[in-house]
Amino acid sequence: MILVTGGTGLVGSHLLWNLVQAGHKPRATYRTKKKLASTKKVFSYYDNTNEALFNAIEWVQCDLLDITALEKAFEGISFVYHAAALISFEPKDYQKLLKVNVEGTYNLVNLCIAHNIKKLCYVSSIAAIGDSIGDKPVKESNEWNENSTSGYAVSKHAAEMEVWRASQEGIPSVIVNPGVILGPGFWKSGSGLFFYAAWKESKYYLPNGTGFVSVNDVVSAMVKLMESKVKNERFILVNQNWSYFKLNVLLAKQLNKKTPKKELKIWMLNILWRMDWIKSFVTGSRRKLSKHAVKILGQTQFYDNSKINEFITDYKFEELQKATAHHCSLFLKEQDF
Template sequence: MTIDYLVTGATGLVGNNLVRVLLEKQCTVRILARETSSRRPLQGLDVEWVIGDVTDKDAVQRAVTGVNCVLHAAADTHIGWRGLNRQRLINVQGTTFVAHAALTQGIRVVQISSVDALPIAKSPQEVIDEEATGEPKSKCTYVVTKRQSEAEVFRLLDKGLDAVIVNPGFMLGPWDWKPSSGRMLLSIAKHPSPVAPTGGMSGCDVRDVATAIVSAAERGVRGRRYILAGENITYLDAWQRMARQVGARPPRWRMGPLVRIIAGYGGDLWGYVSGGEPEVNSALIEMSQQFHYYDSSRAKRELDYQTRSFDTSIRDAWEWLKREHYV
């Protein structure tokens, strides 16, 4: 029996929402997950499990064999400076294995990348689309490896791979089991700050992104990139909205240079002392000063990408976190 879709990263925010969208469409779904992956995110869902890892070439080949399309959501999304080898293994080599397996099977793969792999607006007035050229400003390991993973997909396109790349913005929504972006809501609720980052983001709903990814699989143009972003807002505005939703005191000011230095390099110093890398570090601070503003017009035209209000996404993400006892 042929399976409609293989989803990698199915226990993560994007992958888990993808699985649910596919099942609602009556599609058959296979997932590739590590032996150590929690079963809770997929409890009660009718999916076929293949135990393995995207960094295991043989496991990837087993998972891809007998499916019609691959939705590759697995990634290491940590923002920092110290995870290059790990992120190259997962983000670059893993993508290469998945794309090459899809090529050998003659099936489509949708590479789920990020707007972080794209150029950055030079000012708050500029909005980036798929035709923008140049390199991202940040050289943190996540950005570098997501660019490299895209390059691998484009390289295999020249060899006949049927692939589409999607670049989601900052996603919020339910089914955030790890949690990932939901940590921002939890942090604002537990440790409200009077200041917010100076830059901006493109806030979108993971459910809308997941629906558009399936559309990209069904009718996206081979070799084309689609930005799946949302409302372009400053971090100050976003954090104020989040604070109001979670019942915390909203920030009033943008983060000044001294606070950025203390937070960023203080995090780096703690990482060197502890042997790890904290979530708040100079790479994260650097990226939060940039304006990640994007235009999703192509996806709206070609994929019928529809976006709900970011306030709705904030509310639904928070309600889900409360329901699942993260709060």
């Protein structure tokens, strides 16, 4: 039996669809019943019989830090997809990131070892990949530099160390390091905000760029890796190295909206993060922009995606523009959300 943690997130929900339509009856973890609606909505994008397929999932209410509940979720499990994580670039969430992403993965790895799981797949991030060397694209082997990363990146890197521990304890493991994942269903958080900003006809766009990939590409790679003999390897999943401007213009056009015209300069962002800090300090509101986030936006890193094709010869990235066009069509159907 297959266990998917984080079944109500962007990757988890699309992964579950892939698994159930292939005939599997996976078990998936969730934290609150309200979150289940997100997965149901994702299923509705694919098939009119989504209710029946959704009911093929065995849902378990479980927190990665609740070892007793997690232990029950592992009963009868042979394969584990670990997609649950806290994603935050809020500086004051640093300890929480370590608690959820690192300690949570530590607990999961211990149970994988105790239950002699056949294979583990962990969803990490390009944030946990080392910096580029000169003008060369970033590869999986690039050296990690903790001093140049965010709290989120530190937590994902440390979680990877737990997965490597599992591999040393006899659990075949694979790690995927996706770029910015573009996909439908979560429009007001994460990468969904790119679609929302384009729809609102934002006049500004972010400087520089990064690696982007569709959620379907991420899920496809995960399933193929788990079904293969590949073990104890990590893979960068980036379809295109794009500037934020290119992405924003593309989404605006696909949503039939005006394209952004003004770049947010780094000096402007440095002012904005300070203003955001003051607002957060005075009102207690969550930060929307941090000093480190601005530092990241001040540089462009390109990623080498060739390794996945070396190990999975039939893997092919979908055309990203075609994927975003489909995502935008789904977005437009939900304009009244």
